[in-house]
Amino acid sequence: MSTPVLSDFVKAYDVRGVVPEQLNVDVAWALGSAFASEIVIADGAPGVVIGHDMRPSSPELSRAFAAGVSAHGIEATLIGLCSTDGLYYASGALGLPGAMFTASHNPARYNGIKLCRAGARPVGQDSGLAQVRDTAQQLLDSGTSAGPAGAARGSVVERDVLGDYAAFLRQLVDLSAIRPLTVVVDAGNGMGGLTVPAVLGTGAGLEALPLTVIPLYFELDGTFPNHEANPLEPENLRDLQRAVVEHGADLGLAFDGDADRCFVVDEHGDAVSPSAVTALVATREVAREVEAGTRAADVSVVYNVISSAAVPEIIAEQGARGVRTRVGHSFIKAEMAREDAVFGGEHSAHYYFRDFWFADTGMLAALHVLAALGEQPEPLSRLTAAYSRYAASGEINSTVADTSAATARARSWAAARGAEFDELDGLTATYAGVDGDPMWWFNLRASNTEPLLRLNVEAGDADTMSRVRDDVLALVRGEG
Incomplete structure (x- = not known):
C-alpha cells in the first residue's frame, strides 16, 4: 500500500479518512507521535487522554496513536469507548490534551480523529493541526516508527471516566x-x-x-x-x-x-428546530446567571450566521448580549472564550457550554430540554412555539461551477429588493420588512472543499420563505 497523503483527509477541524487506505495503524502512530511533539510537549502537558467510538477499527487505531504518543516518553491514558463530549470531559477534568477516534456520522468505512488541547480547547487547521499533519507526513515518508533517540517510552494506562x-x-x-x-x-x-x-x-x-x-x-x-x-x-x-x-x-x-x-x-x-433549542437553552442559562447575581447585560450568548433570527431577538429580550459568529465549532469555541459566553448554539445541533470548558455536548443540551419540559405542564410543541417564530428552508446545497458569479447574481437580486448585506461568513442578505411586507434573509456560503454553495433562507411566513428560496436557488443554479 502506498504512503497516504495526509492533506487529502486531514481537514480544517479534524481527521476523517477511509480505513485502511487512508487511516491505518501506521498513520495513527505517526499522528500520535506528531501530536506529542507539536502540541503536547510544546504545551508542557504531562500526558494525553484518548477515547474511541464503536467503529470496528477504533480500538486498534487508538492504541496505535497511544504508541506514537508514548514513544516520546509521554503517558497515554486510554478511556476506551466514549462519546466525543465524554472525551472533552476527560480532557477538561484531567487537564490533558485529548484525541477522540470517531468519524461521527460518516459511513462505516470511515474513521477519524478529533484533537484538543488541555481543557478541551480545539486543535484545528490554524491552531496546530496543520503542523501535526506535516510532521506526521514526514514520519510516514521517512518510514520512521520509533520515537526520538534516547526518549524513555511513556506508559499506556487505562481509566474509566463514564461514571x-x-x-x-x-x-x-x-x-x-x-x-x-x-x-x-x-x-x-x-x-x-x-x-x-x-x-x-x-x-x-x-x-x-x-x-x-x-x-x-x-x-x-x-x-x-x-x-x-x-x-x-x-x-x-x-x-x-x-x-x-x-x-x-x-x-x-x-x-x-x-x-x-x-x-x-x-x-x-x-x-x-435546533435554533429553537438554542433559544430555549440560552434563556435558561441567562436566567441562571442572573439568579447568581450577574447583570443580564453582562451575559453573552454566541450563535452563528445561519441561526434563526429568533435567536438574537430572544437573547435581547432576556437583556443579554448575542454574539454572531461564523459557522463551525472552532469559530464558536474561540468566540465563546473571548466573550466568556455562558452558552453557544449552532443550527447543526451543536451546543456549547461555558461550564463544559466551552465545548459542545449534546447530552447537556438534552438535559436542559428535559428540565424545561418537566418544570411546566405544557407539551413540548407549545413550549417550543415561543422560540420558533419564522419559517426556515433548512440548508440546501447546489453544485455550482462558479460560486462567485452565482453569489453575485443572488446579491444583485437582493439589492434590487432593498436588502442589506454582510460577509461575516459567505453572503448574508437581510430585508427587514416594510409596511406589512414580511422580513426575510438568506445566507450563501461556499464549501471549502467542493464546488458547492450552501443556501439557508428564513422569512416571516412560509409563502415568503418559499418565494425567496425558489428565486435565489434559480439564480444560484443558473436557471433564473
Whole structure:
C-alpha cells in the first residue's frame, strides 16, 4: 500500500479518512507521535487522554496513536469507548490534551480523529493541526516508527471516566423536581447507546429520575445496520418520529454517531428546530446567571450566521448580549472564550457550554430540554412555539461551477429588493420588512472543499420563505 497523503483527509477541524487506505495503524502512530511533539510537549502537558467510538477499527487505531504518543516518553491514558463530549470531559477534568477516534456520522468505512488541547480547547487547521499533519507526513515518508533517540517510552494506562462524566453533567442541570416524562431515544447504534443509560440512569450513585426511556438502536454497532447516525438528514429521524407517536411519548431525542449532537422531536413527532433549542437553552442559562447575581447585560450568548433570527431577538429580550459568529465549532469555541459566553448554539445541533470548558455536548443540551419540559405542564410543541417564530428552508446545497458569479447574481437580486448585506461568513442578505411586507434573509456560503454553495433562507411566513428560496436557488443554479 502506498504512503497516504495526509492533506487529502486531514481537514480544517479534524481527521476523517477511509480505513485502511487512508487511516491505518501506521498513520495513527505517526499522528500520535506528531501530536506529542507539536502540541503536547510544546504545551508542557504531562500526558494525553484518548477515547474511541464503536467503529470496528477504533480500538486498534487508538492504541496505535497511544504508541506514537508514548514513544516520546509521554503517558497515554486510554478511556476506551466514549462519546466525543465524554472525551472533552476527560480532557477538561484531567487537564490533558485529548484525541477522540470517531468519524461521527460518516459511513462505516470511515474513521477519524478529533484533537484538543488541555481543557478541551480545539486543535484545528490554524491552531496546530496543520503542523501535526506535516510532521506526521514526514514520519510516514521517512518510514520512521520509533520515537526520538534516547526518549524513555511513556506508559499506556487505562481509566474509566463514564461514571464521572455522567455525574458531572447531572450536577449542571437540576432534574429533581420535574414531572414524569416518557422519552424515546434513538442512539443510531452510536455512542448514545452507552452514554444515555449512564446519564439518565442510576449508575455511579445517581438518583433515579422520573423518566421512562424507550430505547431505539442502543446496541453499539459501527456498521450502522438501521440507519445512518446523522439526524440532520430527515430520513434518519423517521423511526424516532414514528416511535414517539406510537408510544404517546412526551418527546424524542436523537444523537449522532459520536453523540456530541442532539436533535429533538416533540410529542407530535415533529422535529424541533435546533435554533429553537438554542433559544430555549440560552434563556435558561441567562436566567441562571442572573439568579447568581450577574447583570443580564453582562451575559453573552454566541450563535452563528445561519441561526434563526429568533435567536438574537430572544437573547435581547432576556437583556443579554448575542454574539454572531461564523459557522463551525472552532469559530464558536474561540468566540465563546473571548466573550466568556455562558452558552453557544449552532443550527447543526451543536451546543456549547461555558461550564463544559466551552465545548459542545449534546447530552447537556438534552438535559436542559428535559428540565424545561418537566418544570411546566405544557407539551413540548407549545413550549417550543415561543422560540420558533419564522419559517426556515433548512440548508440546501447546489453544485455550482462558479460560486462567485452565482453569489453575485443572488446579491444583485437582493439589492434590487432593498436588502442589506454582510460577509461575516459567505453572503448574508437581510430585508427587514416594510409596511406589512414580511422580513426575510438568506445566507450563501461556499464549501471549502467542493464546488458547492450552501443556501439557508428564513422569512416571516412560509409563502415568503418559499418565494425567496425558489428565486435565489434559480439564480444560484443558473436557471433564473
